[in-house]
Amino acid sequence: MIIHAASLHKAFGRHEALQGLSLSVPEGSAYALIGANGAGKTTTIKVLMNIIEPSRGAATVLGVDSRRLSPREFAQIGYVSENQDMPGRLTVGQYLEYLRPFYTTWDRDLERSVLLQMRLPIERRIRDLSHGMRLKMALACALPFKPKLLVLDEPFSGLDSLIRDEFMERLLHQAGDMTIFISSHELAEIEGVVTHVGFIDQGRLLFQESMTELSERVREVRVTLEKPAAAPNRVPEGWVQLTVEGNVLSFVDTRFKDDHLAGSVAALFDGIRNIDVRPIALRSIFTTLARAARNGGV
Amino acid sequence: MVWHILKKDVRLLWVFALAVGTIHLANATLRCWLGLFQEPNQLVIVADLLSLVSFLGIVALTIAVMHQDPVPGVRQDWLIRPIKRGDIILAKLLFVVLVIQGPLLLADLIEGLVDGFSLSASFAAGAARNVSILCYFSLPAMMIGAVTRSLMESLIFSVVGLIIYVAVFLVGVVLLVGVKTSVGGTGLSWVVAATWYTLAVVGTAAVISLQFFRRKTAMARCLIGAGGAAIILSSFLPWRAAFALQESLSRELSAANAIALAFNPQMGRFTLPSGAATATSAALYLPLRVTGVPSATLMLTDRANVRIADIGGRTLYQGRSNLSVDGVGSIQDAQLEVRQTENGDAAKDVYQRIFIPAAVYARLSNQPVSLEIDYYLTLFRAEATDSIPATGGHERLKDLGWCATRVDGEGDDIQMRCMDTRRTPSCFTAYLEHSPSGLRNPETHVCDPDYTPFEANVWPDTLSRFGGKIPFFDRSGLIHYPVDGTKLADARLVIETYVPRDHFTRHLTIPNIQLSDFAGPLAVSSARPTQNVR
Numbered sequence: 001m002i003i004h005a006a007s008l009h010k011a012f013g014r015h016e017a018l019q020g021l022s023l024s025v026p027e028g029s030a031y032a033l034i035g036a037n038g039a040g041k042t043t044t045i046k047v048l049m050n051i052i053e054p055s056r057g058a059a060t061v062l063g064v065d066s067r068r069l070s071p072r073e074f075a076q077i078g079y080v081s082e083n084q085d086m087p088g089r090l091t092v093g094q095y096l097e098y099l100r101p102f103y104t105t106w107d108r109d110l111e112r113s114v115l116l117q118m119r120l121p122i123e124r125r126i127r128d129l130s131h132g133m134r135l136k137m138a139l140a141c142a143l144p145f146k147p148k149l150l151v152l153d154e155p156f157s158g159l160d161s162l163i164r165d166e167f168m169e170r171l172l173h174q175a176g177d178m179t180i181f182i183s184s185h186e187l188a189e190i191e192g193v194v195t196h197v198g199f200i201d202q203g204r205l206l207f208q209e210s211m212t213e214l215s216e217r218v219r220e221v222r223v224t225l226e227k228p229a230a231a232p233n234r235v236p237e238g239w240v241q242l243t244v245e246g247n248v249l250s251f252v253d254t255r256f257k258d259d260h261l262a263g264s265v266a267a268l269f270d271g272i273r274n275i276d277v278r279p280i281a282l283r284s285i286f287t288t289l290a291r292a293a294r295n296g297g298v
Numbered sequence: 299m300v301w302h303i304l305k306k307d308v309r310l311l312w313v314f315a316l317a318v319g320t321i322h323l324a325n326a327t328l329r330c331w332l333g334l335f336q337e338p339n340q341l342v343i344v345a346d347l348l349s350l351v352s353f354l355g356i357v358a359l360t361i362a363v364m365h366q367d368p369v370p371g372v373r374q375d376w377l378i379r380p381i382k383r384g385d386i387i388l389a390k391l392l393f394v395v396l397v398i399q400g401p402l403l404l405a406d407l408i409e410g411l412v413d414g415f416s417l418s419a420s421f422a423a424g425a426a427r428n429v430s431i432l433c434y435f436s437l438p439a440m441m442i443g444a445v446t447r448s449l450m451e452s453l454i455f456s457v458v459g460l461i462i463y464v465a466v467f468l469v470g471v472v473l474l475v476g477v478k479t480s481v482g483g484t485g486l487s488w489v490v491a492a493t494w495y496t497l498a499v500v501g502t503a504a505v506i507s508l509q510f511f512r513r514k515t516a517m518a519r520c521l522i523g524a525g526g527a528a529i530i531l532s533s534f535l536p537w538r539a540a541f542a543l544q545e546s547l548s549r550e551l552s553a554a555n556a557i558a559l560a561f562n563p564q565m566g567r568f569t570l571p572s573g574a575a576t577a578t579s580a581a582l583y584l585p586l587r588v589t590g591v592p593s594a595t596l597m598l599t600d601r602a603n604v605r606i607a608d609i610g611g612r613t614l615y616q617g618r619s620n621l622s623v624d625g626v627g628s629i630q631d632a633q634l635e636v637r638q639t640e641n642g643d644a645a646k647d648v649y650q651r652i653f654i655p656a657a658v659y660a661r662l663s664n665q666p667v668s669l670e671i672d673y674y675l676t677l678f679r680a681e682a683t684d685s686i687p688a689t690g691g692h693e694r695l696k697d698l699g700w701c702a703t704r705v706d707g708e709g710d711d712i713q714m715r716c717m718d719t720r721r722t723p724s725c726f727t728a729y730l731e732h733s734p735s736g737l738r739n740p741e742t743h744v745c746d747p748d749y750t751p752f753e754a755n756v757w758p759d760t761l762s763r764f765g766g767k768i769p770f771f772d773r774s775g776l777i778h779y780p781v782d783g784t785k786l787a788d789a790r791l792v793i794e795t796y797v798p799r800d801h802f803t804r805h806l807t808i809p810n811i812q813l814s815d816f817a818g819p820l821a822v823s824s825a826r827p828t829q830n831v832r
Contacts, residue, residue: 051372071380079378086375087366089310098306101299102380141375 002027002149002179003048005059010043010052010203017043019203020057025196029210030180032190034286035200041183042081044200045153048181049079062149075103078142081153082135088127092120092137096144103145110174111144117170132163139167143174150175152182156189168193191282199290206293211282218288219256220280223249226271236264240292247273252280252288299382303389307366308397314362318355319401325352326409329759334702334715336763349758356398356431357439361452363393364443369509371447383510394436403428406760413761414700415719423719423760426753430495434756437498444509445518455519459526467530480537484600485676485724485747485798489540491754493532501525537601541674545801547751553800554677556590557597561808568649568818581659583649583818584669586806591638591646596678596725596796598745599634603672604652606662609810614667615658634673635745637727640680651818663814673804676747678725678796688712688730688770688781688789695793698723703791709783710773714791715765721755722764723795724748730770730781732789737780742768749798 003025010018017040025031035041046052048059050069059066062073069077086095092115100106115122118136121129129137135155142150150171156164171180172193184190198208225247235242238255249269253261256277265272280288308315325348328341336342367376367386376386403424410420446452481489505518561584568583591597606615634650652671682697689712691703699718706713714728725745731738744766755762768791770779781789 046372049378051377071382073380074378075380077378081373083373084375085371085373087306087310090306094309098302099379101302138375 001025001060003031003059003061003181005044005048005057007057008044008047008054008059009056010040010047011055017203018047018054018057021200021203021205023198023205023208025179025181027179028177029196030175030182030194031196031198032187032194033181033183033198033200034187034190035183035185037185039185039200040203041185041200042153043203045081045151045181045183049077049151071102075105075145076148078145078147078150079153080135080138080142080151080155082131082155082157084134084138086126086134086137086141089125091123091125092129092140093122095126095137096122096141099141106145108144110146111140114140114143114170114174117173118166132159135159136163136167139170143170146174146176147178150178150180152180154183154185156184156186164189187283187286197286199286199293201290201294207289214285215279215282217254217256218280218285219253219261220278220284221251221253221256221261221265222276222278223265223269223272224274224276225249225269226273229269232268235268240288254289254292299385300388300392303367303381303386304392304396307363307389307393310366311359311362311393311397314359315397315401318352318359318398319405321348321352321355322402322405323408325349326405326759329761330409330412334700334717334763335704335713336715346758352402353431353435356402356435358449359398360394360436360439361443361446361449363390363398364440365446365448365452368447369444369513370515387506387510390440394432394440398436399428399432402431409760410719413717414694415761419719420760423753423755427755427760430754430756433495433498437502441502441505441518441522444506445515445522459523462523463526463530471534480533480535481540482533485749486540486544486600488748488750488752488754489535489543490529490532491750492752494529497525497528537603537674541600541801541803544749545803547749548800548802549797550677550679550799553592553595553679554597554675554802556592557675557677557802557804558589559673559804559806560587560589561585561806562587562647565647565649567816581651581653581818582813582816583651584671584816586634586648586650587645588636588648589645591636591643592677592679593638593642594640594680595638595799596680596745597634597636597638598676598678598725598747599650599673600676600747600801601674602634602650602652603674604654605670605672606654606658606813607668607670609666609668611668614662615654617654634675637743654813659813659817663817664812666810666812669806669808669811671806673806675802675804676749676798677800677802679799681723681795681797683792683794685731685790685792686714688786688791691791697795698793701793705786706767710771711767711769712786712791713765713767714793715763716793717761717763719761721748721750721753722746722762724798725796726764726766726793727796728766728768728791728793730768730779730786730789731792732781732785734788735785737785739768739770739779739781742766745796747798749801 001024003023005021005023008018008021009016021040021044033041033044047054048061048066050066053067061069062076064073090098096111118140120133120136120140126134126137155167159167182190182194194211196208196210197214199206228247229244229249231242231244239251239253242251261277262275265275325345328345328348332341332345368374406424406427407420410423411417442452442455446455481487501521505521508514508518508521563585565585588597601618603618604616605613607613634648636646636648684695684698686693686695686701686703688703689705691701693701695701698716699720701714701716703712703714712730724747727741727743729739729741770782770786
């Protein structure tokens with residue numbers, strides 16, 4: 001695991017921003033940490049980057065305790081945040097020139113290529129860049145040294161879709177075998193890009209899984225019965241959002257297995273006319289799982 | 299990467315640094331132009347203002363360079379870059395030394411050279427001043443810069459600190475509780491400066507390490523507060539401890555061994571010299587015989603702790619007397635001073651003036667009491683004698699630097715001014731001597747003790763200045779000077795300087811005395827006690 005966190009706690013006064021968060025990011029993955037605003041995503045990242053210290057618990061990044069991260073590790077970590085403070089009075093070119101010597105792996109050709117593709121004005125002062133341009137600038141400062149781990153904290157916040165697409169295009173183009181750890185409150189932004197997701201809510205990670213497994217194990221099921229039926233008192237584990245309307249039973253099976261479903265339905269209901277199984281959109285999966293997790297886990 | 303970070307900071311702050319450097323240079327130029335007599339006064343005010351602005355510039359620029367890579371906060375880009383914290387600290391320190399203090403040193407060097415001092419002397423004076431300014435301003439500013447994020451935050455931090463200092467220490471401790479600083483206003487006041495220097499160096503190392511390596515802003519801020527409190531508390535260092543330290547630093551440890559003080563009632567009661575104006579306040583004039591003062595020396599009291607007790611030994615009054623005693627009187631009033639001539643070794647009979655509050659005197663004057671005095675004394679040795687024409691003199695003297703003389707605007711004094719790259723002498727005597735006739739005027743003696751064991755000339759510039767007015771004509775007609783206005787053309791001003799050599803203590807006990815027997819012309823003092831146990 002390139003990032004591993006165990007029972008992280010972080011309190012700001014009385015507010016517990018992280019309440020025992022644990023997560024694992026496999027090397028080479030594109031891991032998305034999803035959660036609503038205020039869920040604890042940025043705090044998690046700042047703890048992982050040793051910008052703030054955890055109150056309790058520990059994390060390792062690149063195999064090193066996050067509190068001991070040294071220039072050697074930071075030389076392999078690219079970090080892009082929506083609210084990153086760079087020296088505003090330097091121009092884009094001057095800041096890149098400043099950063100270059102700190103990275104032995106800095107690739108000038110890659111830098112030029114990134115700048116060209118992002119259409120960043122190298123003569124303009126950083127403080128005069130728009131929000132979107134600043135994010136691009138942060139990415140331009142994070143890619144040329146080919147980091148082993150790229151950490152993106154809400155990189156799309158406030159960006160219009162055109163810039164966001166450009167950003168993602170650039171990112172994917174450069175990704176290679178880089179591990180990407182990205183936080184976002186908007187699932188649609190990263191759908192199709194990430195390989196793993198984790199869902200954070202109120203400082204806890206409710207679940208984490210690979211996207212492939214996730215999309216394979218969650219299905220919307222619609223069962224048509226011969227005659228109207230009542231909702232059963234007990235349902236198999238993993239069935240959520242169960243509703244019965246007349247002779248139609250609907251639910252989301254969060255532990256879907258093709259060969260088990262018919263048997264499970266038959267054990268509860270007689271006279272099954274039809275079972276319709278459909279994959280559901282990632283956004284719906286999250287909504288469902290998040291609700292279920294808040295109500296006691298999935 | 300230290301130079302690389304430094305270059306970045308220079309690129310960001312060169313305009314600001316250039317402005318501050320220009321102020322240093324403008325100030326040095328103006329000081330040179332003002333010359334020895336520092337005239338006209340209006341321009342002296344401008345120069346003083348420039349000195350103040352240059353210090354503020356140093357502080358602001360130091361804080362600004364720290365803020366280029368601020369520590370407090372969670373959004374700084376440099377925190378996630380492979381930049382060694384030690385490199386940043388070194389780069390900031392180099393910026394302060396080279397970019398901020400370098401131009402100041404250059405300006406000081408130019409001022410010294412233009413004023414005719416040698417390169418080595420000018421450099422030594424400039425370097426010493428720079429070290430002092432580093433400790434007084436730059437290092438504390440580095441600390442403040444390390445625990446704040448913006449100039450505004452730094453300003454608020456400093457103002458809050460100042461308010462706490464004024465409110466808690468000055469108003470609370472000094473005015474309300476009545477505790478007075480022990481070393482302030484004496485030759486030992488350097489102890490406060492030395493504490494400041496030490497804490498500036500140690501504190502900067504601690505605060506910056508804490509901030510850059512552990513990012514503990516709250517703890518670092520508390521540390522700065524504690525350091526500030528320690529500096530203030532050093533003013534209240536017990537006098538005995540401070541003087542013991544001073545004694546250990548004596549240049550000639552046993553030079554004053556033979557000196558003894560004894561009560562000498564045979565001298566009788568003190569009477570004012572004929573024709574002298576009556577004092578508006580008075581006190582006890584204690585007749586003393588001082589023996590063993592070596593030739594060509596001067597013995598001066600730094601402080602005298604006075605205790606009056608009843609015959610049973612119960613303390614009735616306790617007070618102290620030194621230069622800073624409630625602003626009472628001049629040095630001649632408050633101090634016991636004995637001077638021995640070059641070949642003299644005779645015992646000296648002197649009256650020591652002791653101020654006592656009127657109410658205390660009224661209560662105790664006619665009863666038998668015992669008087670105990672703890673003397674804290676310094677022996678000065680005459681170090682050099684130089685002379686310069688009494689009027690129109692403009693000479694470089696070996697021991698005093700560049701000196702000049704002229705008749706003052708009122709036409710009754712010789713105005714003498716000297717400037718040097720070295721520290722001004724603590725004490726000097728000056729007198730007019732008419733060379734053809736050998737006539738000599740009474741000496742004018744000036745003492746402003748400063749026992750600082752290191753060079754620390756900060757204000758207003760790199761050169762130290764001293765001077766005085768030596769009378770040759772009395773408009774009231776009471777005094778007739780042998781060397782008067784008619785002889786000035788052939789007269790020379792002779793200046794003798796004294797340097798502190800030994801610091802020592804003596805204790806005097808007078809077991810049975812009636813205060814009224816030794817009261818002065820007016821046995822009532824308006825002086826307030828510095829410490830009164832009754």
